[in-house]
Amino acid sequence: MKNHYFDPRGIVPSSESTSQGHTEVTFRMQTFSHPDEHKAMMEKLKISSKFDMRYRGLLEFYSDDLVAYKLKKGSGKHTNEFLRIFSYYLTDTLEDHCPSSWQECQSSFWEKFIFVHYPHDHMTISKKQRDSEIFLLQLRRFVKWLDQRTGTSWLKVVEQYEAQAKSELLHCEKLLNHLFQQAFPGIHQNDWDFEKILTSNTTNHNHYANNIQSIFQVKEVYDDVVTINDIDSDRVYQIVGMPCKLVKPGLLIEGCIGMKKDAFFWELWVTSGVYPARARDYFVFVDTKRQ
Incomplete structure (x- = not known):
């Protein structure tokens, strides 16, 4: 991961954390x-x-x-x-x-x-x-x-x-x-139940045979298909179900995409953030399994 x-x-x-797995902590004292x-x-x-x-x-x-x-x-x-x-x-x-x-x-x-x-x-x-x-x-x-x-x-x-x-x-x-x-239609309602939605989201995760969590950059929008690339692996994916009129090439979308069994296209089912294109240069990925 x-x-x-x-x-x-x-x-x-x-x-x-350093490459050796150590953590550096700075202490300050005021007299x-x-x-x-x-x-x-x-x-x-x-x-x-x-x-x-x-x-x-x-x-x-x-x-x-x-x-x-x-x-x-x-x-x-x-x-x-x-x-x-x-x-x-x-x-x-x-x-x-x-x-x-x-x-x-x-x-x-x-x-x-x-x-x-x-x-x-x-x-x-x-x-x-x-x-x-x-x-x-x-x-x-x-x-x-x-x-x-x-x-x-x-x-x-x-x-x-x-x-x-x-x-x-x-x-x-x-x-x-x-x-x-789009993911949570009742999010602005007073009786919106976060715990219920969280449980539903976990169920949605199980609907997909494959899941990838990363930051993706929009490369192209054609009809109802959005082509994105993972800025970490540089792999390219095509997703559907997006509001194509709002999606522009260059935008960064952080979240999780999934593909159902026997499906041809991926779907964005969790969104964590949307960033301008110029933010890309400031992200670095680390493998937590190695730490």
Whole structure:
């Protein structure tokens, strides 16, 4: 079985297993020379907990800025959600590979956040399907404030990525929602039973003679047949039952495809995520059996 994670060139956790099966863990310790320092740290902890930032983030350069932004913006739902997404990117995704200051960030820092981290870990299923739009708006507002506070000049870079990403992320969100609603028609109903659906999904798994779980890139759409390739093995498959009007060449679809006995085409029966084409370069697959 293989799992995927982000490319080490910028986004890989420090706890990544090595080829020898060992795990590297980094420990941090904070000492206080005055009671006021401890008091200030506890206040930061209290505020940062509102957007679920990990404790390790309190010791990093960005903690004061994220806390200050939270204090400035108050308890708005969209602000909290953005800070939760951004702090997760900094503390969990980048972890020990995070730059040491805003000035040391490169444009790829923002590119990965927008095109890879957000759709991979935070794109959601919703009735309004506006989460991507809200995310980009909140990002622009934060970076504008950050430039004014720290003297950086990231707004133009982020606005360029935003212009490129807006239509792509909105399309990914639309397709992701469609695929989920196609698989689970009652997902937005108040009485939707997740455990019942999970049991049904397990039964569906048994309907297929073959199953492949991976990230697939759309290569071609012809009539009602979608040709995809597994970005790990590079094998090509043809699937049916897809919303072909929404499926575009280049899109990445993470999930599980299955083929029934004596069937000619595959079917996508589990969807985990939909990503823009440019996210492909940031995925690496590892064989968990060897770890």
